[in-house]
Amino acid sequence: MSMDRRKFLKITGLSLAGLTIQPAFRLFSKPEQKRWAMVINLNACSKKDGCRDCIDACHRLHNVPDLANPKDEVKWIWNAPFERVFGGQGYTTLNEVLKNRSVLVLCNHCENPPCVKVCPTKATWKREDGIVMMDYHRCIGCRYCMAACPYGARSFNWKDPRPSINEINMDFPTRMKGVVEKCNFCEERLAKNLLPACVEACKEKGLIFGDLNATDSDVRKILKSKFSILRKPHLGTEPKVYYIL
Amino acid sequence: MLEKALHGARRYWGWIALLLLIVIAGFISYLVQLREGLGITGMSRDVSWGLYIANFTFLVGVAASAVMVVLPYYLHNYKQFGKITVLGEFLAVSAVIMSIMFIFVDLGQPSRVFNVIFYPSPSSLLFWDMIVLTVYLILNLLIGWYTLDAEHKEEPVPAWVKPLIILSIPWAISIHTVTAFIYSGLGARAFWLTALLAPRFLASAFASGPALLIIICIIIKKVTRFDPGKEAIQKVAQIVTYAMLINVFFLMVEFFTVYYSKIPEHIAHSDYLLFGLEGHMTLVPYMWVSIILMFISLILLINPGTRKNENILVTACLMVFLSIWIDKGLNLLIPGFTPSPLNEIFKYRPTLPEVLITLGIYAIGFLILTILFKIAIEMKLLAKKQDS
Numbered sequence: 001m002s003m004d005r006r007k008f009l010k011i012t013g014l015s016l017a018g019l020t021i022q023p024a025f026r027l028f029s030k031p032e033q034k035r036w037a038m039v040i041n042l043n044a045c046s047k048k049d050g051c052r053d054c055i056d057a058c059h060r061l062h063n064v065p066d067l068a069n070p071k072d073e074v075k076w077i078w079n080a081p082f083e084r085v086f087g088g089q090g091y092t093t094l095n096e097v098l099k100n101r102s103v104l105v106l107c108n109h110c111e112n113p114p115c116v117k118v119c120p121t122k123a124t125w126k127r128e129d130g131i132v133m134m135d136y137h138r139c140i141g142c143r144y145c146m147a148a149c150p151y152g153a154r155s156f157n158w159k160d161p162r163p164s165i166n167e168i169n170m171d172f173p174t175r176m177k178g179v180v181e182k183c184n185f186c187e188e189r190l191a192k193n194l195l196p197a198c199v200e201a202c203k204e205k206g207l208i209f210g211d212l213n214a215t216d217s218d219v220r221k222i223l224k225s226k227f228s229i230l231r232k233p234h235l236g237t238e239p240k241v242y243y244i245l
Numbered sequence: 246m247l248e249k250a251l252h253g254a255r256r257y258w259g260w261i262a263l264l265l266l267i268v269i270a271g272f273i274s275y276l277v278q279l280r281e282g283l284g285i286t287g288m289s290r291d292v293s294w295g296l297y298i299a300n301f302t303f304l305v306g307v308a309a310s311a312v313m314v315v316l317p318y319y320l321h322n323y324k325q326f327g328k329i330t331v332l333g334e335f336l337a338v339s340a341v342i343m344s345i346m347f348i349f350v351d352l353g354q355p356s357r358v359f360n361v362i363f364y365p366s367p368s369s370l371l372f373w374d375m376i377v378l379t380v381y382l383i384l385n386l387l388i389g390w391y392t393l394d395a396e397h398k399e400e401p402v403p404a405w406v407k408p409l410i411i412l413s414i415p416w417a418i419s420i421h422t423v424t425a426f427i428y429s430g431l432g433a434r435a436f437w438l439t440a441l442l443a444p445r446f447l448a449s450a451f452a453s454g455p456a457l458l459i460i461i462c463i464i465i466k467k468v469t470r471f472d473p474g475k476e477a478i479q480k481v482a483q484i485v486t487y488a489m490l491i492n493v494f495f496l497m498v499e500f501f502t503v504y505y506s507k508i509p510e511h512i513a514h515s516d517y518l519l520f521g522l523e524g525h526m527t528l529v530p531y532m533w534v535s536i537i538l539m540f541i542s543l544i545l546l547i548n549p550g551t552r553k554n555e556n557i558l559v560t561a562c563l564m565v566f567l568s569i570w571i572d573k574g575l576n577l578l579i580p581g582f583t584p585s586p587l588n589e590i591f592k593y594r595p596t597l598p599e600v601l602i603t604l605g606i607y608a609i610g611f612l613i614l615t616i617l618f619k620i621a622i623e624m625k626l627l628a629k630k631q632d633s
Contacts, residue, residue, distance in 0.1 A: 070591070071289040084588040087510075105587070114433060120371035121360040140360050141283070141353020144371055146293040150433035152586035156293060156353065158284035177282035178353025235432045 034129040035212040036185055037219045037240040038199070039228065040104050042082075045206030054104065055079070057201035058183070063174045065164035074155040076183040077106040077198055085231060098245065104207075106198075107132060107153040107183035108231065111238030115145035115154065124180075130212075130240055131185045141178040150232050151239075154182045212240070246393065249623040250616040256468065260615065264608045271605010274598040275350060283353055286599040291591035292582040294351070296603050299574035301347035303453070304340045304610075305378070305424045306446060306573065310454020311337035311385065312417035313484050319410050325477045328625065331396075332465075332473070333458055334389035335617040337417075340454075341382040343610035350602055370427045377420045384413045389617070397624050421446045428581065436514035436581040439502070445495040446573070451488035453569040455481045456562035461618070463559050471622045475555075482558055486546040489565055493539050496572070517590070518580040525590045528579060531571050538568035 045051075058064070058077045067073050079102040083094060086103075113132045116124050123138040124145055146154045160177045168174060172188065175181055186196035194200070199207040210217035219242075228242040253261075278285055288295040314333035317323035349355060366372050388410055395402045425443035432438060459481050462473040503515045516522045521529050542564035545551045552558055575593075584590050595603075 071287075072284050073290050075290075080587050087588075114431065117368045118370065118431075120366050120369040120375075121357075122364045122366050123360070138357070138360055138364065139354065140357045142348075142351070142371060143293045143353070144369065144427075146290075147581075148431050148433055150586050152291070155290055157282065158288070158290075159282040176354075177284075180353075237432075 032213060034214075035240070036109065036130050036190070037210065037212040037242065038106075038185070038196075039208040039219050039222050039242045039244060041206045041208065041222075041244045042101060042103065043206075043244070044204045045104060045202070046101050047204050047206075051204075052079075053201045053203060054198035054207060057197040058186075060167070061169055061186075061197045062172050062184075063161075063165050063169055065161035066166055067159075067161075067164050072158040074157065074161060074181065076155075076181075077104060079103065080105055086229070087232075103243070105151065105153070105231075106241060107185075108151055108237065108239030108241045109185055111240065112236060114148040114150065114235075114237060118144045118148040120144065127187075131187050131190075132182075133184060133187070134181055136173070136175050136179045136181060139179040141180065143180060145180055150235050150237060154180050156180050246390075246397065246620050246624060249620045253619065257615075257619070261612065264612045264615070267608035268605050268612065271602050271608065274601040274605065277598055278350070278602065279355070283351075285596060287594045287596045289591050289593065291585040291589060292579060292593040294578055294582070295593055296575065296595045296599050297347045297351040299578045300603060300606070301344050301351070302424060302446075302577065303570055303574045304344045304347065305420055306450030306569075307454040307457060308337045308340035308344060308378075308381065309417040309421040309447070310450045310458075312414050313451050313455050313488075314458070314481065315410065315417075316414050317480070320414070323480070325474060325480060329458070329462060329473045329477050329481070331389050331392055331621050332462070332618060334385045334392075335621060336454070336458060336461070336614065337385045338382060338389065338617060339610045339614040341378055341385070341420075342613055343606050345378055345382070346606045346609065347603075350606065370423060370430060374420075374423050374427060377416065377423050381413070381416050381420050384409055384416060388413060389621075393621055393624050396628055399628070418447065421450050428577075433586060434514075434581045435508075435511045437577075439499060441495055441499055445492065445499070448488055448492040448495055449569045449573050452485050452492050453566050453573075455485045455488070456565040456569075459485065459562045460559055460566070461614075463555060465618070465622065469622055469626075471626055478555070478558075479553065482546065482552050482562075485562065485565060486543075486552070489539070489543055489546060492569070493543065496539075513584050513588075514580045517583050518576060522584065523590060525583075525592065527592055527594075528576055532576050535568040535571040535576065538564040539572075542568065 055077050059066070059075075062076060064076055065074050081099070082101045082103045083099050085105055109130055109132050111130065113124075113126055116126050116132060119125075120142060121138050121140055123135045123140070124132060125135075126132050141156070143156055146156060157175050157177045157179055162168075162174050165174060186194070186198075189196060195209055196207075199209045208218050208222055210219040212219055212223075214220065222244070223242060226244045228244050230239050230242060233239075286295060286297075311333040314326050314330050318326040318330045349358065352358060361372060361375055388406060391406045392402055395406075422443045425446040428434070428437035429439060429442035459478055462478055462481075466472055500515060500519075503511045513522060517525065518528050518532050542561045545557055545561035545564075551561070579593055582591075582593075
């Protein structure tokens with residue numbers, strides 16, 4: 001290949017210009033990085049006994065199968081007693097109301113997700129906005145992530161889930177047997193500027209969702225004014241689901 | 246040399262046929278599992294690993310333990326192990342193959358297993374486990390094969406095999422350390438979150454693997470004309486004794502930390518194993534059987550009178566093997582998952598297909614072991630005949 005001096009200088013010049021333009025472009029065009037978080041207000045949440053609006057909305061939308069046998073169960077968001085969610089044996093003198101209260105649990109979308117670290121195929125990863133994602137097509141079903149999750153937030157498809165889905169939502173994929181799945185903070189709805197399905201379905205406004213990095217967001221405001229707790233903070237996973245008692 | 250496996254007495258072929266039958270039963274069960282999914286096993290959302298991973302963990306130990314005959318022979322020139330070193334290496338080969346198969350049958354989507362290679366993830370211990378196990382398998386196959394071949398040709402071992410032998414020693418330690426790290430690096434599971442896990446794994450491996458080797462050597466002595474040598478067997482028995490002592494000590498150390506610190510989260514798992522939790526006693530009888538066998542076997546092994554009696558020695562070795570299989574198999578795995586992160590107790594019980602698949606893999610392992618040992622022994626007998 002032959003190249004005269006003029007052409008060489010032109011290409012060099014353009015490349016150098018490009019090198020300086022690119023960072024400047026990034027500096028001005030990059031939007032503030034979002035950090036999604038959820039606040040669960042237990043006072044508002046437990047007003048109606050046995051309410052499952054959020055759970056049903058989520059499970060219907062995401063084609064989560066309804067398997068009766070607890071052994072094979074798949075769940076993205078569910079209820080468990082306060083005492084079990086927040087540490088078990090430590091709470092011997094817990095106030096009676098709180099002790100038996102149902103607490104909503106879901107994937108915590110940790111800042112330091114142990115599930116991501118252990119995955120041998122990168123089938124689970126953390127997005128820039130903090131959502132911990134699952135690639136159902138790459139998962140080999142080793143379930144190491146389930147062993148690593150301190151919140152029991154992950155489910156495995158022990159059998160083909162499709163026959164157990166009451167009504168298939170054609171806008172969201174179903175899963176196959178042998179892969180792990182979990183809550184995705186409704187990333188498909190966030191992309192359309194919609195709130196997660198569970199948040200929208202809650203008539204008591206017990207679930208508050210938003211950007212932790214935005215100073216004027218609902219989650220920031222409520223976390224600033226109220227005392228909140230996290231599940232297993234001592235593990236350093238930094239959950240993005242906060243609870244208000 | 247392979248042709249040596251094709252000639253044998255009726256007893257040899259009967260044993261092969263029996264193993265093949267078990268393999269077929271296991272294979273049919275695996276086909277069912279492939280079609281239905283892992284739902285046909287006893288594993289659940291809460292107890293998401295079971296019999297397969299328990300046996301994987303145990304067998305990695307058996308594989309690593311080959312180092313206990315390789316090291317004295319090659320590093321300390323302990324000549325008495327000359328006759329059994331190859332047997333130790335071949336035992337490692339079959340144990341590694343079984344370990345890899347146990348991981349494979351545990352996968353929900355086995356057809357995607359190569360994703361581990363296509364998307365390498367150095368942060369995952371499973372990635373490293375795959376590497377160390379594969380290399381260890383290749384090392385032992387090469388070393389065992391070329392050592393035998395050299396013995397057959399009455400030549401020294403090829404020069405390039407020597408560095409591999411030296412490498413296989415730290416490599417054996419590495420396979421079991423990495424396997425322990427799979428568990429001990431998880432903050433989510435207090436039962437496994439202990440730095441002692443890797444040393445404990447090694448101590449139990451160096452007891453159970455050589456114990457199995459003794460059992461096999463004594464069987465070989467009974468059914469073939471090959472004698473591994475009384476002195477070699479007694480030396481291996483001493484290794485089993487020391488390793489078992491250290492293993493029992495480590496186990497007690499673990500329970501000390503848990504029960505003296507009294508951290509509820511840690512106690513819950515150990516309680517489930519030793520005394521039962523909220524009325525659930527599933528593992529308790531197994532654990533106590535394991536502990537009692539540990540102590541009885543120690544008495545038999547420490548006492549020279551009983552250790553030197555080969556019949557009693559075999560019994561003690563069976564006890565060692567069984568107690569560690571319980572302690573390092575399901576009783577290591579299940580308490581890690583129980584109680585669950587939401588403090589629930591889900592009972593795990595292996596199902597029939599799961600047990601058949603497990604037995605099938607063991608049968609494949611014993612098949613490989615039988616063929617490799619058959620070749621090794623025929624070669625050794627041949628060499629001896631030519632000598633005299």
